[in-house]
Amino acid sequence: MPRLVLFGVIIVAAVIIYAAIDCLMSRANEVRSISKVSWMFTIVLIPVLGAVLWFLFGRPSAGPGPREPRRPSAPDDDPEFLRNLEVRRRQAQKEAELRAREAELRAKEEGRNKQNDDGKPGA
Template sequence: MVRYYIAGGIIAASVIIYALIQCILSDARRVRSISKPAWILTIVLLPLLGALLWFWLGRPLGAAPATGAAGNSGYYAPGRSTAPDDDDAFLRQLERQRELKKREEELKRREEELKKREKDAGNDPQAD
């Protein structure tokens, strides 16, 4: 009988540790129901129940870590690089850089136009 309790304890500990690791490695934006830190606390404070709730209600759908020889199973894997055009932050940064460059070119054009006007006004004989 004691062997069953020990085996059950080992299985429960394994489920809890697996749930905790999976929660920590998951993307915070894709976690369902409550926030990622709240899920970590739930798993730690309500050990088996929290782990089971994580699998049922919190785990991102289709978010298993990448497996296989190439490491590319089509699932989200933390730390795996993505194409730049799939990264929203990268695209926003590019747009900001384009806008900044456009503004700088406009400012430079206006400065040159202003210098040209000042030069023409200084050479204008009727300006006196």
């Protein structure tokens, strides 16, 4: 019999502690019925009944509601990161094309200069 009473006390204490932590961790704007502070006082001052009331009437509902937008967990899930990556890739491609054109123009200019130097009399 004492073991059963001890087991019951442990279960009741665990439920009360869970209710208190759940109340503390919930957002104030999502708590139903009364304010979050009032729920904490109810859970602490009326232990068993307060915990039961919290689970029935105060706990935030699991349904859809106003929530913060979920941040992507990996860089490849972030659309802004992917957009930035694409912009960087395009810029690098344009820079490479520009360098190639500059090198081509330099080569043509050097070829013309060489022809002019070879074709001049008395050089």
